[in-house]
Structures are given as structure tokens and as C-alpha cells.
Amino acid sequence: MMTPLLLALAAVAVALAPALAVAQTGAPAAATPSGGAACLEVIAHRGASGYLPEHTLPAYALGHGQGAEWIEPDVVLTADGVAIALHDVTLDRTTDVAERYPDRAREDGRYYAADFTFAELERLRVVESRPGRFPHATFRVPRLTDVLDLVDGLNRTTERRAGVYPELKSPDVQPGLGAAVLAALAGYDLPVRIQSFDAAALAALVTDLPRVQLIASPAQLAPAGLDEIAGYAVAIGVPAILIYRDPALVERAHERELAVHAYTLRADQLAPGFDSLGAEVQALIDAGVDAVFTDHPDQVLALTAAQGAACSPASTAGAAPR
Ligand code: G3P
Numbered sequence: 001m002m003t004p005l006l007l008a009l010a011a012v013a014v015a016l017a018p019a020l021a022v023a024q025t026g027a028p029a030a031a032t033p034s035g036g037a038a039c040l041e042v043i044a045h046r047g048a049s050g051y052l053p054e055h056t057l058p059a060y061a062l063g064h065g066q067g068a069e070w071i072e073p074d075v076v077l078t079a080d081g082v083a084i085a086l087h088d089v090t091l092d093r094t095t096d097v098a099e100r101y102p103d104r105a106r107e108d109g110r111y112y113a114a115d116f117t118f119a120e121l122e123r124l125r126v127v128e129s130r131p132g133r134f135p136h137a138t139f140r141v142p143r144l145t146d147v148l149d150l151v152d153g154l155n156r157t158t159e160r161r162a163g164v165y166p167e168l169k170s171p172d173v174q175p176g177l178g179a180a181v182l183a184a185l186a187g188y189d190l191p192v193r194i195q196s197f198d199a200a201a202l203a204a205l206v207t208d209l210p211r212v213q214l215i216a217s218p219a220q221l222a223p224a225g226l227d228e229i230a231g232y233a234v235a236i237g238v239p240a241i242l243i244y245r246d247p248a249l250v251e252r253a254h255e256r257e258l259a260v261h262a263y264t265l266r267a268d269q270l271a272p273g274f275d276s277l278g279a280e281v282q283a284l285i286d287a288g289v290d291a292v293f294t295d296h297p298d299q300v301l302a303l304t305a306a307q308g309a310a311c312s313p314a315s316t317a318g319a320a321p322r
Pocket residue numbers: 045074087167195214237263264293
């Protein structure tokens with residue numbers, strides 16, 4: 001259930017976004033004759049996590065309200081098999097678990113989500129792990145179904161069609177994760193892309209939903225590797241730094257009908273060699289990248305609009321930051 005505070009945040013966020021948006025699909029963006037992507041989609045990375053704590057309903061609501069085409073929850077399982085939005089399989093970095101349950105750490109000193117029921121996790125508060133960001137421990141760890149309710153509801157009330165882009169986190173140690181995510185998604189009519197770093201788990205998913213293979217190292221981008229990925233995925237998720245170093249990798253992926261989604265742009269942590277977020281966005285547009293994960297969707301949307309590379313009318317809101 002959405003709290004009054006969450007409703008207020010969502011209302012503010014939604015008020016910032018225009019009512020119209022184009023429908024989204026899991027398919028790669030169309031390429032222009034010059035080879036560049038027709039537009040650069042914006043994915044709210046862990047929600048609008050530059051402004052509110054990652055993987056909280058307020059952060060997702062803000063990302064939607066800012067006009068992001070996609071909302072990204074990372075997903076792990078609790079002890080009772082509930083799919084929750086969380087980046088790590090442990091709770092230490094992003095919650096106050098050590099204060100609430102001081103006796104529940106494993107021998108390695110870490111607190112694992114798999115050792116707690118969802119009812120126990122409801123006592124936790126999410127904390128910000130990055131310096132200089134949101135200072136309060138106010139919000140709770142949501143279930144994936146809470147995220148889906150939120151995006152579906154906001155889509156209806158704003159007449160938009162933002163998508164959900166869940167990542168299967170460590171499915172090798174959570175064998176029921178893929179099935180749990182698919183079961184949750186089945187209850188909604190939302191654009192979906194499913195992503196994972198785990199190629200075996202992603203390829204083995206029994207689903208018609210579009211899949212995105214996350215890339216961790218350049219070796220995975222060799223021709224044979226791309227050929228294999230193209231057998232089950234519609235896109236690759238690539239560290240932006242690899243694209244800056246080798247923009248031609250986008251063309252190699254496109255030749256195999258794989259879209260390229262870059263991660264992760266942050267206004268408060270630019271990539272080495274760049275002096276502005278705008279320069280990073282421009283480099284991705286020039287390379288023909290199709291979508292980008294960002295902690296600051298509003299700023300990237302404004303920049304793509306300024307460059308004529310916005311995918312949605314929503315991204316015409318706001319002025320481009322320098
Ligand atoms: O899923 C794309 C990007 O989010 C991968 O990095 O660590 O933020 O999940 P991470």
C-alpha cells in the first residue's frame with residue numbers, strides 16, 4: 001500500500017511530466033541511415049536513485065514522473081520466496097538491518113536477504129550508500145509486485161506506458177528467481193525487458209519476453225560471443241566506458257540485431273575523461289547507443305531532447321544541464 005508520503009512524492013513527480021508518451025516495446029530502437037540510433041531511451045537506474053534511495057517506491061515514482069521510458073528494479077528473493085527490489089543479495093549496504101537484527105549476520109558478517117522473510121524485512125528502512133545523496137532513512141524495501149503496481153498505476157493515471165526492466169541478481173544462488181519474476185510479471189500488462197549478467201540463467205528462461213544480456217568484460221563482445229547472445233537476447237547492456245573506448249562495438253551489435261544499452265550515467269560521478277554529463281550523453285548518441293541507464297533520468301532526458309535524440313515527448317520537459 002502506498003503511504004501518504006509516497007503518494008505526495010508521486011504526485012509531485014508526475015506533475016513534472018507531460019501527459020503524452022509513446023508506447024514502448026522490448027524491441028531495439030530503429031537505426032538511422034547514418035548508423036546512429038533514432039533516439040536514446042532513458043532507463044531510471046534503480047529508480048531516480050540520484051535523488052532518492054535506490055530501489056524504493058519513491059525513487060521509482062520519481063523516475064516515472066521525470067519521464068523515463070523504463071524503470072529498473074534489481075530483484076532478489078527472501079527466505080519465503082518473495083521477489084524483492086534490491087541490488088545486493090545482502091542487506092548491509094542499503095538498509096539498517098544491522099541495527100534491527102544485530103544477531104542475524106552470517107559468519108562473514110553479512111546479512112543475507114535469503115535469511116529473512118519478507119515480513120521481517122518490512123521492519124527495515126532503506127539507507128543511502130552514496131555520499132551527498134538523500135540523507136534520511138525513511139523508506140522500505142518493496143516487493144517486485146509493489147513496483148509493478150506502482151508503474152502500472154502511474155501509467156494509467158498519467159496515460160503513459162513506461163516499461164519495467166527487472167534484473168535477475170545472482171540467479172546461480174537463487175534458483176527460483178527467474179520463475180518468481182516471470183510469475184509476478186504475468187499479472188500485469190506492461191512493457192518488459194528482463195536482464196541479467198548470468199548468461200546461462202537468461203538463456204534458459206522459458207519466456208517470450210525480451211531479454212537483455214548484461215556485459216561485464218570486453219571479452220564477451222567478441223564476434224562469437226555476440227553471435228551466441230543474439231540467439232536469445234534482443235540487446236546487450238554494456239558499461240558506458242567500454243563504448244567510449246570502442247564506439248564501433250555498437251555497430252557490431254546492431255549487425256546482429258542486438259540493441260545496445262549503456263550503464264550507468266551519473267551526474268555526480270562522471271566517467272573518466274568527461275567534464276560534463278552532456279558530453280557523456282553526446283558520446284553515446286554519436287556511437288548510436290539505443291538506451292542508457294542513469295541515476296538522473298531528468299537530466300539525461302533534457303540532454304537527449306536538446307540533441308534531438310529523445311524517444312518520448314516527456315523528455316522535452318526541463319532545460320538541459322550543462
Ligand atoms: O543492470 C544494468 C546496470 O544496472 C548493471 O549494474 O550493478 O547497477 O545492477 P548494476
